[in-house]
Amino acid sequence: MLSSQPLPEPYASLPEAETLERIVRARAALGKKLFILGHHYQMDEIIRFADARGDSYRLSQIGSQQTEAQYIVFCGVHFMAESADILAQPGQQVILPDLAAGCSMADMATADQTEDAWETLERVCPGRTMPLTYMNSSAAIKAFVGKHGGSVTTSSNCRTAFEWAFEQRDKILFIPDEHLGRNTAFAMGVPLSKMAVWFPNLPQGGLTDKQIRDAKIILWKGCCSVHQKFGVADVPRVREALPGVKVIVHPECRYEVCQLADFVGSTDFIIKTITAAPAGSKWAVGTEIHLTSRLAQENPDKTIVSLAGIQCLCSTMFRIDPPHLLWVLENLLEGRVVNRIVVEPETKHWAQVALTRMLGLKAKTIAPAKPTAPAVAATAAAD
Ligand code: 13P
Numbered sequence: 001m002l003s004s005q006p007l008p009e010p011y012a013s014l015p016e017a018e019t020l021e022r023i024v025r026a027r028a029a030l031g032k033k034l035f036i037l038g039h040h041y042q043m044d045e046i047i048r049f050a051d052a053r054g055d056s057y058r059l060s061q062i063g064s065q066q067t068e069a070q071y072i073v074f075c076g077v078h079f080m081a082e083s084a085d086i087l088a089q090p091g092q093q094v095i096l097p098d099l100a101a102g103c104s105m106a107d108m109a110t111a112d113q114t115e116d117a118w119e120t121l122e123r124v125c126p127g128r129t130m131p132l133t134y135m136n137s138s139a140a141i142k143a144f145v146g147k148h149g150g151s152v153t154t155s156s157n158c159r160t161a162f163e164w165a166f167e168q169r170d171k172i173l174f175i176p177d178e179h180l181g182r183n184t185a186f187a188m189g190v191p192l193s194k195m196a197v198w199f200p201n202l203p204q205g206g207l208t209d210k211q212i213r214d215a216k217i218i219l220w221k222g223c224c225s226v227h228q229k230f231g232v233a234d235v236p237r238v239r240e241a242l243p244g245v246k247v248i249v250h251p252e253c254r255y256e257v258c259q260l261a262d263f264v265g266s267t268d269f270i271i272k273t274i275t276a277a278p279a280g281s282k283w284a285v286g287t288e289i290h291l292t293s294r295l296a297q298e299n300p301d302k303t304i305v306s307l308a309g310i311q312c313l314c315s316t317m318f319r320i321d322p323p324h325l326l327w328v329l330e331n332l333l334e335g336r337v338v339n340r341i342v343v344e345p346e347t348k349h350w351a352q353v354a355l356t357r358m359l360g361l362k363a364k365t366i367a368p369a370k371p372t373a374p375a376v377a378a379t380a381a382a383d
């Protein structure tokens, strides 16, 4: 778990208008020394100051191409800032405006647990497993994967990474998002009966040697607390409320929800699909609320609603707010770097290997979900 120092005064109590005005001034004064990256799930008051916005794949690409900026301020979460530091040029410094902006999914896999899982998999099936980690994991896990021949993936290139892995080895260990792993593998034709779930808190992941031998994909038991909130009942509810609506969801949503959706794809895929849709079309979106609300604002000729009846907000992304941004920028103006993210050299080396492998893979979105069997029956088969 990450911790941060409380936001010092006067930043915690400045009027909003003054905060925004001072960010504009600080940003202008820092000029080309500064590059601000903003993830699509950030609030509008932050996105307006971003030099580039994107999903985690795009931001890692853009971050790695910034050769001029001395400071990269990452408006996103901790694992994204770590990845930016891993890919940064020598001398560049990466800053996360609030160090408490972590990710509950990334916290669901530790380096020790991963080493334990690997030891078992190598004992049961030596040399047959390719480790892949979702971007949403710590630098230590990325390093582990890099050391063992694997790659990082994001939601926009997960299928490509799986295909790449299967060209070399028979099995994949996918860390830490169970749902992204299952949705991607199922879309590629891997049956649910060939997927096993690794419970990191149980001896041998809760699996027998035979279950490990039979599995094509070993899915780490982890999930996104935000995307997991979209439920199976939301789909028929929204279809009844908005006749003709298309349901589009992020692959971090549960398998059963993805099977009921019209489209499943990464943040980038969701944005491109809705932006290219005809005027008058209706969309129910299964992803973080800031992105859904921004899509609605930017596409006033379409009806765009959240798939969930409740607010699906990423509370850690939401920690990055204008007062924190102003605090780090004004400190930079005075020559002080606060909230710098530094990955130590050994971890950095191997994590860079895994991230560079990923950047060499061509992005491919998950194919639109075409249910082949009722979701409930398919789930039963998985058990
Ligand atoms: P992408 O940015 O890869 O779509 O991931 C979504 C997410 O949950 C980021 O934390």
Ligand code: SF4
Binding pocket: 041, 077, 102, 103, 104, 105, 106, 136, 224, 225, 226, 227, 288, 314, 315, 316, 317
């Ligand atoms: Fe983590 Fe989910 Fe928030 Fe992304 S949206 S940072 S995966 S908790």
